[in-house]
Amino acid sequence: MxxxxxxxxxxxxxxxxxxxxxxxxxxxxxxxxxxxxxxxxxxxxxxxxxxxxxxxxxxxxxxxxxxxxxxxxxxxxxxxxxxxxxxxxxxxVKADEKITVKVPLKFVGGENSPAVKIGGQRVKAAVFNVKIACLPKDLPSVLTVDASKLEAGQAIKASQLTLPEGVSLVLGKQKDITLAVAGK
Known part of the structure; x- marks a missing residue:
């Protein structure tokens, strides 16, 4: 654009x-x-x-x-x-320098997860964006989080994200963060 x-x-x-x-x-x-x-x-x-x-x-x-x-x-x-x-x-931005930006998360498949279908629970997002580092050419406009296999009482962590090639998470002092949970 x-x-x-x-x-x-x-x-x-x-x-x-x-x-x-x-x-x-x-x-x-x-x-x-x-x-x-x-x-x-x-x-x-x-x-x-x-x-x-x-x-x-x-x-x-x-x-x-x-x-x-x-x-x-x-x-x-x-x-x-x-x-x-x-x-x-x-x-x-320069094509050869990494940038650090926040990218929104898009949650998909939550309505088909066992937590919702069997357990009667809801999939609740804990965060709506994550910080990533990448080259400008690799910058995704959104990261998709698949919640279709989420069981009752489980959570989806940032370490479980499938990242595009050349993209890495920037978590700072935290080791891992919760992206979504299944609960009442």
């Missing part, structure tokens, strides 16, 4: 407010050993692009003043009740 942006020189609350009133969204691009650049993007195209599933968790092409670079979405600030993006942070 491609996002088109232009550099901006005006900063501050007043400049950002005027930009938003004119249908633009302020943002910043940083990372990959390059200086941070303040940018502005067309709001409606950005808003609709970010609503598509998986876009926030994939590598995007950013056309900035005629040059194209690869970025990932790091942060999106939205208005509390209006359908409006207030600010977006994009991080440049």
């Amino acid at each position: 491609k996002i088109i942006a232009t550099s901006r020189s005006l900063h501050g609350t007043g400049a950002s407010r005027r930009m938003r009133n004119n249908g633009q969204t302020p943002g910043v691009v940083y990372g990959a050993a390059a200086a941070a650049t303040s940018i502005e993007l067309e709001h409606n195209s950005l808003f609709h692009a970010l609503r598509k599933e998986g876009v926030r968790h994939s590598v995007l092409d950013l056309e900035l003043d005629g040059t194209v670079e690869q970025v990932i979405v790091r942060d999106v600030q939205v208005h509390p009740f209006k359908p409006m993006i207030l600010h977006v942070d994009l991080q440049r």
Whole structure:
């Protein structure tokens, strides 16, 4: 997916407010050993692009003043009740450097598990995303968790995840985390 942006020189609350009133969204691009650049993007195209599933968790092409670079979405600030993006942070990525990002989990097969069919229990998600490290080309937009074999009283751990090649979990101090449990 491609996002088109232009550099901006005006900063501050007043400049950002005027930009938003004119249908633009302020943002910043940083990372990959390059200086941070303040940018502005067309709001409606950005808003609709970010609503598509998986876009926030994939590598995007950013056309900035005629040059194209690869970025990932790091942060999106939205208005509390209006359908409006207030600010977006994009991080440049290099093809040969690993990145660490949070990726959402998609739970499948829970309704067919023995815990649900035989035990009358429910499969409950304990976490909804996990942190991974990988090269930008290997970045999955979602990780699928198969809960179809979950027995009553059992849990699915992060170590049981089937990860794509080149992707590793980043758990920090924890050895393993619970992703889902079967219970009442």
